Amino acid sequence: MIAVSELDVVRGGRTVLRQVGLQVPEGSWTAVIGPNGAGKSTLLQALVGLLPHTGRIRLAGREGLTGRERARTVAYAPQNPLLPEDLTVLDYTLLGRSPYIPYLGRERAADREIAERALLRLDLADFAGRRLGRMSGGERQRVVLARALAQQAPVLLLDEPTTALDLGHQQQVLELLDELRRTEGLTVLTTLHDLGTAAQYADTLVLVSGGRIAACGTPAEVLTADLVGDHFGAKVSVTHGADGRPRLALERP
Numbered sequence: 671m672i673a674v675s676e677l678d679v680v681r682g683g684r685t686v687l688r689q690v691g692l693q694v695p696e697g698s699w700t701a702v703i704g705p706n707g708a709g710k711s712t713l714l715q716a717l718v719g720l721l722p723h724t725g726r727i728r729l730a731g732r733e734g735l736t737g738r739e740r741a742r743t744v745a746y747a748p749q750n751p752l753l754p755e756d757l758t759v760l761d762y763t764l765l766g767r768s769p770y771i772p773y774l775g776r777e778r779a780a781d782r783e784i785a786e787r788a789l790l791r792l793d794l795a796d797f798a799g800r801r802l803g804r805m806s807g808g809e810r811q812r813v814v815l816a817r818a819l820a821q822q823a824p825v826l827l828l829d830e831p832t833t834a835l836d837l838g839h840q841q842q843v844l845e846l847l848d849e850l851r852r853t854e855g856l857t858v859l860t861t862l863h864d865l866g867t868a869a870q871y872a873d874t875l876v877l878v879s880g881g882r883i884a885a886c887g888t889p890a891e892v893l894t895a896d897l898v899g900d901h902f903g904a905k906v907s908v909t910h911g912a913d914g915r916p917r918l919a920l921e922r923p
C-alpha cells in the first residue's frame with residue numbers, strides 16, 4: 671500500500687532522511703520508532719507530499735498523485751497541528767470530507783453523517799458544537815483523529831496519535847485503529863514514542879535512527895535490549911508475553 675525507495679529529504683540544508691526504503695502491506699499496522707530528531711515525522715510528511723524529496727513514493731500502487739487523489743488515499747494527522755480556534759468541532763471534522771465535495775459545492779447530509787460518526791467513535795459527540803479554542807489538549811488531539819477518520823482514506827498516517835491522551839482514551843484510540851485495520855482493511859502507519867504500545871499493536875516496527883532505517887521487522891525482532899540501548903541510549907529489560915510480543919521495562923543504569 672505504501673512503497674518507498676531511495677528516499678532522501680533535506681531540511682534546513684541538512685539531509686535528515688537518507689536512502690530510506692519501506693514497504694507497508696495493505697491492512698497492516700506499521701509503527702515508526704526512533705529517538706528524538708531521528709526523522710520519523712519527516713518521513714510521514716514526505717509520504718503525504720508536504721516536503722520536497724528525492725526518491726520514489728508509491729501510494730496504493732500509484733506515484734505522483736494530485737492533491738485531491740492523495741487526500742482520498744491518505745489521511746494524515748500531524749503531531750502538532752495548528753487548529754483554527756474559532757471553528758467548531760463538527761466543522762473541523764467536516765474538513766475531512768473536502769476531497770469528496772465538488773469545487774464551490776457544499777457538504778451533503780451523508781458527509782455530515784460520516785463526520786458525526788467519526789466524532790461518536792472518538793467520544794466527541796457531545797462536543798460537536800464546541801469551538802476548538804475551548805477544548806483541552808487531549809480533546810483537540812481526538813478531534814484531529816476524527817477529521818482523519820472522516821476522510822475515509824484507505825491509508826492512515828498518524829504522527830504520535832496518543833501523546834496527549836489519558837490512558838483510557840489511548841486504549842480506545844489504539845483499539846479503534848486496530849478494529850479499522852481488521853474490519854475495513856485500513857493500512858495504519860504511526861509514529862509512536864511509547865515502545866510498549868508499539869510492541870502491542872504494530873505488526874512491523876521500523877526503527878529510524880540518524881535519518882536511516884536501522885532495523886525493520888516484527889516487534890520481537892526490533893525491540894531487543896541491544897538495539898534499544900544502541901539507538902535510544904536507554905537500558906531496558908525485555909521479556910515476552912504469551913503472544914510472543916515483547917514487554918519492555920526501564921532498568922536503572
Ligand SMILES: Nc1ncnc2c1ncn2[C@@H]1O[C@H](COP(=O)(O)OP(=O)(O)OP(=O)(O)O)[C@@H](O)[C@H]1O
Pocket residue numbers: 681682686704705706707708709710711712713
Ligand atoms: N522545519 C525544519 N527545518 C529544518 N530542520 C528541521 C525542521 N523540522 C525538523 N528538522 C530537523 O529534521 C530532523 C528530523 O526531525 P523530525 O521532526 O523528523 O524528527 P522526529 O524523529 O520526528 O523527532 P521527535 O521524536 O522529536 O518528534 C531533526 O534533526 C530536526 O531538527
